[in-house]
Amino acid sequence: MSIEKKEIHGSGDKWAESLQSVFDLTLENQGPERTAQLLKKLTDRLRASQTELPRGFNTPYVNTIPPEQQPPFPGDWQMERRIKSYIRWNAMAMVVKANSTTNVGGHISTYASAATLYEVGFNHFFRGRTENFPGDLVYFQGHAAPGMYARAFLEGRLDERHLQNFRQELAEGGGLSSYPHPYLMPEFWQFPTVSMGLGPLLSIYQARFNRYLQARGLAKWTEEPKVWCFVGDGESDEPETLGSLTLASRENLDNLIWVVNCNLQRLDGPVRGNGKIIQELEAAFLGAGWNVIKLIWGSDWDDLLARDKSGLLVKRMEEAVDGDYQKYSVEPGSYTRRHFFGKYPELLELVNHLTDDQIRKLLRGGHDTRKVHAAYKAAFEHKGRPTVILAKTVKGYGLGEAGEGRNITHQQKKLNEKELREFRARFNIPISDDIIAEAPFYRPSADSPETKYLLERRKTLGGFLPSRKVNPAASKLDVPKPDYFAEFFKGSNTEASTTMAFVRLISVLLRHKGLSRHIVPIIPDEARTFGLDALFKDIGIYSSKGQLYEPVDSQSLLYYNEKKDGQILEEGITEAGSMSSFIAAGTSYATHDVPMIPFYIYYSMFGPQRVGDLFWLAGDIRAKGFLLGATSGRTTLNGEGLQHQDGHSLLHASTMPTLLAYDPAFAYEIAVIIADGLRRMYAEGEEIFYYLSLYNENYTMPPMSAGVEDGILKGLYKFRSGVEGKKNKAHIFGSGPIINSALKAQEILAERYGVSADVWSATSYKLLRTDALRCKRWNMLHPTAAPKKSYVETLLAKEQGTFVAVSDYMRLVPDQIAPWVPGGLMTLGTDGFGRSDTRARLRRFFEVDAESTVIATLYALAEKGLVKREVVAKAIKDLGVDPEKVQPQIV
Ligand SMILES: Cc1ncc(C[n+]2csc(CCOP(=O)(O)OP(=O)(O)O)c2C)c(N)n1
Numbered sequence: 010m011s012i013e014k015k016e017i018h019g020s021g022d023k024w025a026e027s028l029q030s031v032f033d034l035t036l037e038n039q040g041p042e043r044t045a046q047l048l049k050k051l052t053d054r055l056r057a058s059q060t061e062l063p064r065g066f067n068t069p070y071v072n073t074i075p076p077e078q079q080p081p082f083p084g085d086w087q088m089e090r091r092i093k094s095y096i097r098w099n100a101m102a103m104v105v106k107a108n109s110t111t112n113v114g115g116h117i118s119t120y121a122s123a124a125t126l127y128e129v130g131f132n133h134f135f136r137g138r139t140e141n142f143p144g145d146l147v148y149f150q151g152h153a154a155p156g157m158y159a160r161a162f163l164e165g166r167l168d169e170r171h172l173q174n175f176r177q178e179l180a181e182g183g184g185l186s187s188y189p190h191p192y193l194m195p196e197f198w199q200f201p202t203v204s205m206g207l208g209p210l211l212s213i214y215q216a217r218f219n220r221y222l223q224a225r226g227l228a229k230w231t232e233e234p235k236v237w238c239f240v241g242d243g244e245s246d247e248p249e250t251l252g253s254l255t256l257a258s259r260e261n262l263d264n265l266i267w268v269v270n271c272n273l274q275r276l277d278g279p280v281r282g283n284g285k286i287i288q289e290l291e292a293a294f295l296g297a298g299w300n301v302i303k304l305i306w307g308s309d310w311d312d313l314l315a316r317d318k319s320g321l322l323v324k325r326m327e328e329a330v331d332g333d334y335q336k337y338s339v340e341p342g343s344y345t346r347r348h349f350f351g352k353y354p355e356l357l358e359l360v361n362h363l364t365d366d367q368i369r370k371l372l373r374g375g376h377d378t379r380k381v382h383a384a385y386k387a388a389f390e391h392k393g394r395p396t397v398i399l400a401k402t403v404k405g406y407g408l409g410e411a412g413e414g415r416n417i418t419h420q421q422k423k424l425n426e427k428e429l430r431e432f433r434a435r436f437n438i439p440i441s442d443d444i445i446a447e448a449p450f451y452r453p454s455a456d457s458p459e460t461k462y463l464l465e466r467r468k469t470l471g472g473f474l475p476s477r478k479v480n481p482a483a484s485k486l487d488v489p490k491p492d493y494f495a496e497f498f499k500g501s502n503t504e505a506s507t508t509m510a511f512v513r514l515i516s517v518l519l520r521h522k523g524l525s526r527h528i529v530p531i532i533p534d535e536a537r538t539f540g541l542d543a544l545f546k547d548i549g550i551y552s553s554k555g556q557l558y559e560p561v562d563s564q565s566l567l568y569y570n571e572k573k574d575g576q577i578l579e580e581g582i583t584e585a586g587s588m589s590s591f592i593a594a595g596t597s598y599a600t601h602d603v604p605m606i607p608f609y610i611y612y613s614m615f616g617p618q619r620v621g622d623l624f625w626l627a628g629d630i631r632a633k634g635f636l637l638g639a640t641s642g643r644t645t646l647n648g649e650g651l652q653h654q655d656g657h658s659l660l661h662a663s664t665m666p667t668l669l670a671y672d673p674a675f676a677y678e679i680a681v682i683i684a685d686g687l688r689r690m691y692a693e694g695e696e697i698f699y700y701l702s703l704y705n706e707n708y709t710m711p712p713m714s715a716g717v718e719d720g721i722l723k724g725l726y727k728f729r730s731g732v733e734g735k736k737n738k739a740h741i742f743g744s745g746p747i748i749n750s751a752l753k754a755q756e757i758l759a760e761r762y763g764v765s766a767d768v769w770s771a772t773s774y775k776l777l778r779t780d781a782l783r784c785k786r787w788n789m790l791h792p793t794a795a796p797k798k799s800y801v802e803t804l805l806a807k808e809q810g811t812f813v814a815v816s817d818y819m820r821l822v823p824d825q826i827a828p829w830v831p832g833g834l835m836t837l838g839t840d841g842f843g844r845s846d847t848r849a850r851l852r853r854f855f856e857v858d859a860e861s862t863v864i865a866t867l868y869a870l871a872e873k874g875l876v877k878r879e880v881v882a883k884a885i886k887d888l889g890v891d892p893e894k895v896q897p898q899i900v
Pocket residue numbers: 118119122150152203204205206240241242243244245270272274275276280404419
């Protein structure tokens with residue numbers, strides 16, 4: 010390769026001249042690599058003398074791949090341009106049509122800017138799923154969805170009716186979801202991406218999970234799939250987008266390719282009007298250790314750059330800010346000539362041979378098929394590091410007056426007839442004048458060269474994308490029968506917490522032949538908190554590098570054991586990353602035909618409160634597995650105080666449509682729930698996931714009574730009946746360790762107040778409520794039929810007396826079932842901010858201790874006229890509860 014000589018000095022600077030000649034000589038005789046090494050040594054010397062030097066995380070504002078290194082384009086680019094034009098048209102028409110009769114919205118300009126980026130991928134790189142290959146895993150930018158639908162239409166996978174019903178999913182015959190949602194289109198979309206930042210984050214953990222599967226001998230491919238992620242430049246502002254970049258380079262994820270569509274705009278306006286997003290991102294990615302390919306200028310610029318010997322063109326390119334570049338994309342060529350090139354007379358001269366129209370049409374890199382191909386090829390072949398392609402495009406490309414490069418373009422949903430005609434002309438769409446106003450869809454016939462070409466490309470690459478396929482046979486596991494968990498049903502004399510019970514349970518599961526290999530324990534730096542460090546030695550911590558050092562605790566039994574085929578994903582302090590691993594593992598049944606069972610255990614406060622959108626996404630993507638919110642309960646986790654004490658995760662969990670949320674009190678309940686979860690998810694194939702609250706309070710775990718399994722799974726069962734022969738009857742629902750408040754209250758009520766209270770274990774208010782709502786709705790819509798009765802109504806129908814619930818969660822958690830409890834439900838819970846103190850004091854403070862439960866029960870009886878109010882007043886006094894104490898709930 011020859012490197013052009015460019016002067017670095019002004020005339021008359023002797024020192025600079027001599028340096029230059031030494032440099033030129035070295036370059037000529039020793040070559041660029043050796044020159045670079047020598048220069049590095051010299052700059053290191055300079056640095057050692059405390060001189061502040063630029064760190065060099067930016068390269069000039071030009072393409073990383075010079076024209077002479079561009080490989081020949083292997084396709085028929087004119088053919089591909091025609092195909093792309095039809096897709097552009099249909100993507101636009103879908104949105105325009107939908108909004109001519111409805112207000113359902115949609116986006117035109119995102120795909121318009123990214124069409125070439127996608128089409129080069131579809132025609133040359135994205136590999137479909139075949140027998141021995143899971144397919145490349147592609148995260149499409151959510152707002153570009155119309156383009157993916159439009160392509161699927163040309164491929165014959167979708168028909169006109171589907172396109173017509175874009176964003177009208179409830180229309181007759183169904184419609185297309187607004188964005189990529191596997192929940193809504195389970196055979197089409199693989200990865201939800203529309204919540205900005207989550208797609209990029211997931212893609213990193215997905216690429217790493219692929220390596221994990223491979224290292225553990227579970228991957229079924231002969232050739233490794235690539236993970237492609239398309240990212241918006243505005244999306245890069247989300248902390249989730251850039252937050253895990255170093256994981257990808259640390260893990261040498263050269264199976265990961267990101268394409269950042271730098272159209273310089275987000276929703277309201279420019280991403281970095283006063284700067285340059287490509288340069289900013291280049292520095293961030295280079296700093297994080299990625300391979301960075303800048304794709305800024307289209308081929309038309311090659312000649313200009315080659316002819317510019319002064320370096321002024323690159324200088325001008327660097328001077329102009331993104332706000333300027335946006336302006337050049339909307340103004341005529343004369344404007345760019347005057348304002349961009351016109352700044353320096355030499356540059357004006359450089360474009361003298363170009364007409365204004367030619368200047369206007371100088372392409373940006375991301376719209377140039379050959380350049381995009383060159384960048385993808387380089388990324389595809391790069392070894393050792395993940396690659397990011399920073400591609401410069403124009404938002405709303407091709408929309409002309411209707412929105413190309415304009416600040417309103419993101420929201421543009423309608424085109425008038427004139428604008429439609431212009432679009433048609435610009436992209437040569439064969440649609441006649443008399444129907445153009447309706448923006449009809451256009452699909453070339455099945456035997457047209459375009460359709461044949463398009464289908465041939467996909468066939469060669471292994472099939473269509475996006476596509477989600479679940480192979481029912483391969484996605485099932487040999488799950489243990491409930492009796493496998495017999496030891497948990499017996500109870501224990503020694504005290505244990507539900508967290509300890511779970512740790513025991515996972516170690517038992519790890520001994521199960523059919524299941525063991527499929528278990529993925531995931532922890533965000535809390536293994537010791539939960540006692541999971543016991544697993545370190547046995548199954549090892551996954552590390553792609555093995556263990557390059559001798560761990561400080563190598564002599565101990567539970568030493569920190571990193572292994573190349575380790576099973577534990579110890580993610581470090583990242584709940585977002587851990588959830589991403591949960592999602593990658595929990596969808597492995599669909600992405601890889603390899604069912605994996607993630608058990609993700611974490612501080613419950615840093616679950617949905619911290620990364621709730623990833624919980625939501627786990628539902629959308631149909632992830633399976635178990636989430637274990639440990640150190641739960643606002644009073645059970647006592648010393649930690651306001652930030653750690655969780656009294657509301659179960660409420661968050663109640664908002665997730667496919668999440669079964671449980672709040673178990675005893676070891677056997679956990680075993681019953683997990684055994685059934687394994688059956689439903691991994692034997693029956695249900696695409697649901699589980700949440701269990703786990704606590705760190707120790708108490709003896711009772712044996713399981715006969716016949717309670719159904720109640721445990723449905724959400725409520727009678728745990729211990731009250732003594733017979735008392736005047737009054739009550740029922741106390743308790744969950745988690747707070748059931749002990751209920752049990753103690755049961756004794757006090759019987760001994761001192763003549764009340765027989767039955768204690769019930771409420772394992773899931775969410776499930777009880779969903780079932781009750783289902784029945785109520787059915788009854789409402791079938792008013793003359795025999796009414797159905799929900800589980801909770803049936804269960805409580807014959808019970809006498811009053812009902813009280815006590816929880817270590819907010820009152821809203823038990824309140825969920827209040828409408829279906831005979832005579833209403835009195836609830837006690839932990840509303841308000843936590844405090845650090847002892848459990849006993851906290852439980853009194855939040856009024857969920859045994860004494861407060863007694864008072865609430867007596868009060869509920871008094872409200873029904875069954876107990877005198879004076880009895881309640883006396884109990885308050887006798888039990889030492891201060892009636893004027895502060896109310897924990899604030900507003
Ligand atoms: C978490 C989140 N916040 C806000 C939005 C709303 N939103 C959708 S698109 C968009 C602008 C996207 O800009 P960019 O990432 O540059 O993508 P482009 O459309 O320009 O390709 C915004 C703010 C969202 N989808 N997700």
